[in-house]
Structures are given as structure tokens and as C-alpha cells.
Amino acid sequence: xxxxxxxxxxxxxxxxxxxxxxxxxxxxxxxxxxxxxxxxxxxxxxxxxxxxxxxxxxxxxxxxxxxxxxxxxxxxxxxxxxxxxxxxxxxxxxxxxxxxxxxxxxxxxxxxxxxxxxxxxxxxxxxxxxxxxxxxxxxxxxxxxxxxxxxxxxxxxxxxxxxxxxxxxxxxxxxxxxxxxxxxxxxxxxxxxxxxxxxxxxxxxxxx
Numbered sequence: 001x002x003x004x005x006x007x008x009x010x011x012x013x014x015x016x017x018x019x020x021x022x023x024x025x026x027x028x029x030x031x032x033x034x035x036x037x038x039x040x041x042x043x044x045x046x047x048x049x050x051x052x053x054x055x056x057x058x059x060x061x062x063x064x065x066x067x068x069x070x071x072x073x074x075x076x077x078x079x080x081x082x083x084x085x086x087x088x089x090x091x092x093x094x095x096x097x098x099x100x101x102x103x104x105x106x107x108x109x110x111x112x113x114x115x116x117x118x119x120x121x122x123x124x125x126x127x128x129x130x131x132x133x134x135x136x137x138x139x140x141x142x143x144x145x146x147x148x149x150x151x152x153x154x155x156x157x158x159x160x161x162x163x164x165x166x167x168x169x170x171x172x173x174x175x176x177x178x179x180x181x182x183x184x185x186x187x188x189x190x191x192x193x194x195x196x197x198x199x200x201x202x203x204x205x206x207x208x
Contacts, residue, residue, distance in 0.1 A: 046145055049153055049192075050074050058194050058203060067194060096138055103128040104138045109152045115158065116178040118151055155179065156192045163201045170197040 021164050030080050043046060057064055096104075107128045119127065125135040126145065139147045155177040162173045174197070180183035189197045 021096065032048060044061060046143070047075060049157075050078075052157075053193065054192075069203070099136070100130065100138055101142060103130055104135065104142050106137060107147065108143065108150065111147060112154055115151070115155055118148075118178070121147065133191055152188070153192070156189055159185070159189060159197065160193060161202070163197060163198065164204055170201065173197065 014183075046083055050071050054068060057066050057067055107124050107130075110124060110127060116123075121132050121136065125132040128135065130138070136146065139145075139150070145153075159173050160167055160177075160179050162176065163170070166174065174180075174182050174185040179188075186198075188195050189195075189200070193200060195203065
């Protein structure tokens with residue numbers, strides 16, 4: 001998937017009074033198409049989630065256009081943020097060892113296998129043979145987000161899949177993925193997918 005932005009729109013957000021973008025962002029100019037800005041970077045987990053939201057847009061008409069434009073801006077924001085980190089030297093330069101990467105993937109699998117009762121960061125680090133600092137930094141480097149932000153997002157994606165089946169009500173879905181507070185689950189689900197769990201389930205039934 002590609003997201004293209006007109007130069008004048010990018011400059012309206014990031015440009016100075018003369019309409020010029022910062023030098024740190026000029027590398028985003030496409031060398032083959034000077035009428036637009038483009039950048040190719042590693043797609044982080046957060047970016048992947050936004051892309052999935054775009055592909056599963058729950059709206060139609062004008063609301064669909066507004067939703068998709070807002071998600072495109074989110075992707076652009078994340079791309080600019082990563083570019084600035086690189087230029088400012090704030091991106092973690094540590095090269096992870098293959099063994100550490102395998103341990104971090106194992107930690108991810110442990111989290112996803114215990115949605116309803118995940119271990120603490122300290123316990124998770126102990127289980128995979130890393131200290132908590134190495135696990136925390138390494139997880140962000142490998143997956144682009146913290147361990148428990150990853151877990152939170154996976155839980156919501158799992159909830160969406162369970163609601164799609166229509167075999168469980170909203171309360172059972174929430175409890176099955178580790179959300180003890182129904183209101184918090186509903187708010188988190190709506191923030192991610194644009195609809196409350198109940199609204200989403202009703203919409204899915206109508207589309208069958």
C-alpha cells in the first residue's frame with residue numbers, strides 16, 4: 001500500500017513561512033516524481049495496525065473518506081517521526097544478536113499464549129533468559145512498540161475476530177482475551193476500530 005501526499009499539504013503541516021520543509025525531511029521527496037513526497041521505511045507494528053484499519057474501514061460515503069484520510073495522516077506522522085529520529089540520531093543503533101531476537105520472539109509468543117493472565121515484564125524476562133531492560137528495549141526494536149502495547153493491540157484484534165464469528169457475546173469476548181472491565185474494553189475497541197464492540201457485531205451480522 002502506498003500513501004501519497006501533495007507537497008503543498010505536507011508543507012502546510014511541516015513547512016516554514018516560505019513553504020519549505022525542514023532539511024531533515026527533504027529525503028522524503030521522490031526522486032522520480034517531484035510533485036509528491038514519498039518514503040520507504042520499515043513498517044512497524046503500529047503502522048501495520050493502521051494499514052489493517054484502512055483495509056477494514058467500517059464506514060461508507062463521506063465518513064469513509066474522512067476515516068481513510070485521518071488514517072493516511074497517521075501513517076504520514078509515523079513516517080515523519082521515524083525520519084526525524086534517524087536524522088537526530090535518536091534511533092537505537094544497537095544491533096541485536098540472533099539469540100536475543102529469538103528470545104524476544106519467544107517472549108512475544110508467551111504473551112500471546114496468555115492473553116487472560118500475562119506475566120509481568122520481570123517474569124517474562126526471566127522466562128526467556130533476558131534482563132527486563134534488554135527485553136524492553138529489544139522488543140521495541142524488533143516490533144516497533146512495547147511488549148504490553150503489542151499485547152493490548154493483539155487482544156483487540158483477537159476480539160474483532162471473535163465478534164466476527166457471532167458465537168460469543170461482547171462480555172464473554174472481553175473476558176476471554178483478558179479485559180475484566182467491560183467499559184474499558186468497549187472504549188479501547190472503539191478507539192481502534194471506530195465502532196463499539198456491540199455496534200461492530202451488529203454490523204457484521206447485517207453484512208452476512
